[in-house]
Amino acid sequence: VSMAVDCDGDAILVKANPQGPVCHTGSDTCWNEENSSKTGFIDQLRAIIKDRKNNPSDQSYTASLFAKGINKVAQKVGEEAVEIVIEAKDDNKELFLGEAADLLFHYLVLLEAKGYELDEVMEVLIERHKK
Incomplete structure (x- = not known):
C-alpha cells in the first residue's frame, strides 16, 4: 500500500494488505500477533x-x-x-x-x-x- 522512511533514515515502514500470514514461520506477524480485527x-x-x-x-x-x-x-x-x-x-x-x-x-x-x-x-x- 505504501512505504515510508523514518526521520533519521534507519527504519522503513511498509503498509500492506497481506493475503495470509506474513512471517516465514506461518504466523500472522513476526511478533506472534494475530490479525483478528475486522474493523479495517x-x-x-x-x-x-x-x-x-x-x-x-x-x-x-x-x-x-x-x-x-x-x-x-x-x-x-x-x-x-x-x-x-x-x-x-x-x-x-x-x-x-x-x-x-x-x-x-x-x-x-x-x-x-x-x-x-x-x-x-x-x-x-x-x-x-x-x-
Whole structure:
C-alpha cells in the first residue's frame, strides 16, 4: 500500500494488505500477533461507498441511494435504527447482527452523502473520552 522512511533514515515502514500470514514461520506477524480485527474493512467499505457516489452505476444500490437524495438516505438510516431496536428485544443473533450491519452501512452512506468523514466522528468521541 505504501512505504515510508523514518526521520533519521534507519527504519522503513511498509503498509500492506497481506493475503495470509506474513512471517516465514506461518504466523500472522513476526511478533506472534494475530490479525483478528475486522474493523479495517470499514475503510474499504467507505472507499467503495465514495466510489459509488462519484461513479454511479444503474446496478448499484448505493448509487441509487445517492441519486434519491439526502432525505432518502437519512430515512434509510432511521428505518434501520428502528429495525435494530426491534431485533434487540429478541434473542436472534443472526437477525440482530444483520440489522446492525444494515444500520452501519446506511450510516456510512449518510456520512458520505453529507460530505463528512468517519474520522471526524471519531474525533468527537475521542474528545468526549478525554473529559
